[in-house]
Amino acid sequence: xxxxxxxxxxxxxxxxxxxxxxxxxxxxxxxxxxxxxxxxxxxxxxxxxxxxxxxxxxxxxxxxxxxxxxxxxxxxxxxxxxxxxxxxxxxxxxxxxxxxxxxxxxxxxxxxxxxxxxxxxxxxxxxxxxxxxxxxxxxxxxxxxxxxxxxxxxxxxxxxxxxxxxxxxxxxxxxxxxxxxxxxxxxxxxxxxxxxxxxxxxxxxxxxxxxxxxxxxxxxxxxxxxxxx
Amino acid sequence: xxxxxxxxxxxxxxxxxxxxxxxxxxxxxxxxxxxxxxxxxxxxxxxxxxxxxxxxxxxxxxxxxxxxxxxxxxxxxxxxxxxxxxxxxxxxxxxxxxxxxxxxxxxxxxxxxxxxxxxxxxxxxxxxxxxxxxxxxxxxxxxxxxxxxxxxxxxxxxxxxxxxxxxxxxxxxxxxxxxxxxxxxxxxxxxxxxxxxxxxxxxxxxxxxxxxxxxxxxxxxxxxxxxxx
DNA sequence: TTAATAAACGTAATATATACATTTATTTTT
DNA sequence: AAAAATAAATGTATATATTACGTTTATTAA
Numbered sequence: 015x016x017x018x019x020x021x022x023x024x025x026x027x028x029x030x031x032x033x034x035x036x037x038x039x040x041x042x043x044x045x046x047x048x049x050x051x052x053x054x055x056x057x058x059x060x061x062x063x064x065x066x067x068x069x070x071x072x073x074x075x076x077x078x079x080x081x082x083x084x085x086x087x088x089x090x091x092x093x094x095x096x097x098x099x100x101x102x103x104x105x106x107x108x109x110x111x112x113x114x115x116x117x118x119x120x121x122x123x124x125x126x127x128x129x130x131x132x133x134x135x136x137x138x139x140x141x142x143x144x145x146x147x148x149x150x151x152x153x154x155x156x157x158x159x160x161x162x163x164x165x166x167x168x169x170x171x172x173x174x175x176x177x178x179x180x181x182x183x184x185x186x187x188x189x190x191x192x193x194x195x196x197x198x199x200x201x202x203x204x205x206x207x208x209x210x211x212x213x214x215x216x217x218x219x220x221x222x223x224x225x226x227x228x229x230x231x232x233x234x235x236x237x238x239x240x241x242x243x
Numbered sequence: 244x245x246x247x248x249x250x251x252x253x254x255x256x257x258x259x260x261x262x263x264x265x266x267x268x269x270x271x272x273x274x275x276x277x278x279x280x281x282x283x284x285x286x287x288x289x290x291x292x293x294x295x296x297x298x299x300x301x302x303x304x305x306x307x308x309x310x311x312x313x314x315x316x317x318x319x320x321x322x323x324x325x326x327x328x329x330x331x332x333x334x335x336x337x338x339x340x341x342x343x344x345x346x347x348x349x350x351x352x353x354x355x356x357x358x359x360x361x362x363x364x365x366x367x368x369x370x371x372x373x374x375x376x377x378x379x380x381x382x383x384x385x386x387x388x389x390x391x392x393x394x395x396x397x398x399x400x401x402x403x404x405x406x407x408x409x410x411x412x413x414x415x416x417x418x419x420x421x422x423x424x425x426x427x428x429x430x431x432x433x434x435x436x437x438x439x440x441x442x443x444x445x446x447x448x449x450x451x452x453x454x455x456x457x458x459x460x461x462x463x464x465x466x467x468x469x470x471x472x
Numbered sequence: 473t474t475a476a477t478a479a480a481c482g483t484a485a486t487a488t489a490t491a492c493a494t495t496t497a498t499t500t501t502t
Numbered sequence: 503a504a505a506a507a508t509a510a511a512t513g514t515a516t517a518t519a520t521t522a523c524g525t526t527t528a529t530t531a532a
Contacts, residue, residue, distance in 0.1 A: 022292035024253035027336060063251035066334060070325040091322050094338050096299040105295060107256060109323050176479070193481070194521065201519090216478035217529040405510070422512070423490065430488090445509035446499040 026106040029073045030061035030144065032092060032151035033082075033113040035131060036168035041184045042117075042131040043148065044081070048141060049128065052103050056141040059148075060129065061108065074111035083124045088114040088167040092151055100143050110147045112154050114167040159185050160243055163204060166225050174212050174220035175199065182243060190243065202240055204230045255335035258302045259290035259373065261321060261380035262311075262342040264360060265397035270413045271346075271360040272377065273310070277370060278357065281332050285370035288377075289358065290337065303340035312353045317343040317396040321380055329372050339376045341383050343396040388414050389470055392433060395454050403441050403449035404428065411472060419472065431469055433459045 033044040045057045060081050064073040070091070078087050092110035100106070117123065125131075132138065137148065158164040165181050166173070179195050199205065206226050211219030233240070262273040274286045289310050293302040299320070307316050321339035329335070346352065354360075361367065366377065387393040394410050395402070408424050428434065435455050440448030462469070 022255040022257070022333075022335070023295045024255055025293075025295070026251040026253055027256060028251070064254075064325070066252050066254070067327055069327060070323055070336065093320050094299055094323060096293070096338075098296055098298060104251075106251070107299065109325075174479090191522075192479085193523080196480075197482095198520085211479095211528095213529080217531080218477070218479050218527070219529070220479055403510090420491075421510085422492080425511080426513095427489085440497095440510095442498080445497090447497040447508070447510050449510055 026104055027064050027070070028061050028106055028108040029064060029070055029077060029111050030059040030095075030108045030147060031074055031077055031081075031089075031111045031113050032059060032147055033078065033115060034134070034151070034155060034168065035115045035117045036181055036184070037117045037131070039180055039184065041134040041168075041181075043134050043137065044115075044125075044129060045132050045138070045140070046081075046126075046129040053141045057132075057138045057144075058141045059144045070109045070111075074109075074113070077111075078113060081126050081129055082115065084115065088164065092147065092154060095143050095147065097143065108143075110150065112151050114155075114164065116168055116170060118170040155185060160241055161239070163225060163230060163242065165242070172208060172210070172212075172222040172224055174222055176215070176220050177212075186243070195243070199242065202233075202242070204233070255333055256293050256299070257290050257335055257337040258293060258299055258306060258340050259288040259324075259337045259376060260303055260306055260310075260318075260340045260342050261288060261376055262307065262344060263363070263380070263384060263397065264344045264346045265410055265413070266346045266360070268409055268413065270363040270397075270410075272363050272366065273344075273354075273358060274361050274367070274369070275310075275355075275358040282370045286361075286367045286373075287370045288373045299338045299340075303338075303342070306340075307342060310355050310358055311344065313344065317393065321376065321383060324372050324376065326372065337372075339379065341380050343384075343393065345397055345399060347399040384414060389472055390468070392454060392459060392471065394471070401437060401439070401441075401451040401453055403451055405444070405449050406441075415472070424472070428471065431462075431471070433462070 031044075035042045035044065044060060046060055048054050048056050048058045060077055062073055062077045062080075064070055068076065071089070074089055075085070075087070078089065079085055090112050092112040094107060094109050096107040098105065100108075115123070134148075134152070137145075139145065140148065159182065165178065165185065168181060169177060175196050176192070178199070179190055179192060182195070183189055204226050205223040208222045208224060210222045212222055213219035260273075264271045264273065273289060275289055277283050277285050277287050289306055291302055291306045291309075293299055297305065300318070303318055304314070304316070307318065308314055319341050321341040323336060323338050325336040327334065329337075344352070363377075363381070366374075368374065369377065388411065394407065394414065397410060398406060404425050405421070407428070408419055408421060411424070412418055433455050434452040437451045437453060439451045441451055442448035
């Protein structure tokens with residue numbers, strides 16, 4: 015190592031994943047029960063130290079794969095958590111990784127032992143500063159759901175407008191007017207209506223839609239700023 | 244250290260500050276010329292390793308104080324930069340810190356030796372991944388300037404509407420209609436018009452305004468989302 | 473055939489955004 | 503003292519977006 019770096023103090027760097035899922039109307043968070051001291055038995059986000067040969071992003075993806083078996087998952091950096099005394103075990107910073115999983119898409123989802131989905135509206139106390147991470151991640155989720163079509167990551171590839179509205183009502187904890195919700199959404203021209211209907215929740219059935227990623231990208235590139243709600 | 248932590252590999256953690264200033268119509272960035280190998284003589288953002296007894300945020304504030312003598316500076320975390328090979332000297336991650344300084348406010352500003360303001364429109368090549376940090380920070384600046392009254396951090400406490408418009412035109416690299424800019428801005432009701440005028444750029448003079456932080460906070464707390472442009 | 477259910481649809485009123493030209497306050501020059 | 507010069511300040515009409523609110527439709531089950 016170069017001289018220049020001698021006075022740097024090396025410390026432990028972890029990632030912690032704040033993983034949201036959405037299952038039949040309920041927003042959920044993936045947690046696991048710590049098996050080791052300190053704080054054994056406490057509910058925790060799922061994390062890992064980063065390895066010498068990986069970036070933080072790669073560490074996040076690795077953790078997510080180890081836990082769920084999934085590879086193509088929406089993930090973005092949340093923020094760093096670096097208070098000196100945040101971890102009683104050692105000086106250790108953590109980079110929060112915000113992730114979304116569409117539970118109804120993922121046939122292959124095989125959750126590892128000791129890992130459990132928890133309804134966001136009824137979370138246990140978490141270890142360390144993980145409660146704060148969840149608070150921050152929920153704020154991020156709301157921001158993203160408003161300004162990006164990211165809510166769709168939580169739904170199956172084919173979804174109905176009432177399904178999307180229910181998801182938004184869960185995320186924002188408030189009701190939306192169904193006529194205005196639909197009108198605004200469709201006016202963005204980023205959904206493709208399919209011929210099929212989903213009849214699981216009504217006799218009439220609701221048309222299925224897919225997200226038009228190409229159109230969305232074009233709009234974004236033109237600098238179009240949109241708000242879904 | 245607890246057993247649990249044994250398999251974590253400790254690494255160097257740095258902060259790099261992307262410090263914007265605005266001086267008489269020009270958006271600037273604070274850079275310094277590296278005095279040490281590797282990459283001696285290369286232009287660099289201003290950074291430091293984080294010390295054992297400080298958080299990343301504290302490290303950012305320390306660096307900013309060491310370089311500029313300032314304490315109360317707007318600073319927020321940008322993102323982490325963690326590619327395995329980002330630094331040829333050693334495995335080292337960096338947390339970018341986005342900072343804004345109002346140059347015309349800061350009478351006390353005493354820039355350290357070797358540190359220089361550079362016009363954002365004419366930046367040199369920077370070392371490591373610092374060019375990417377600047378790109379990311381400019382995107383953040385545009386986002387913040389649109390959705391938060393953060394552009395004001397770059398202006399004196401008392402400023403005119405034409406001054407603010409010129410700043411926005413510099414940030415977004417486009418012209419705004421002065422009638423609509425003024426109308427929208429004033430409709431937000433977060434500016435206090437003073438009796439004084441600034442006559443430095445016209446014979447008529449332009450009224451000075453101050454930001455009404457209290458009103459802004461109230462609006463924010465009510466969930467009001469505003470866009471300044 | 474009827475009843476039940478959630479999905480789909482439309483419109484009027486209000487608010488916001490855009491496009492665009494003239495007047496005003498002041499200083500400097502004549 | 504009057505005229506010229508300068509940037510600041512202002513207004514309005516049009517288009518677009520948001521909000522509030524009830525009725526009809528497609529389908530299944532009784």
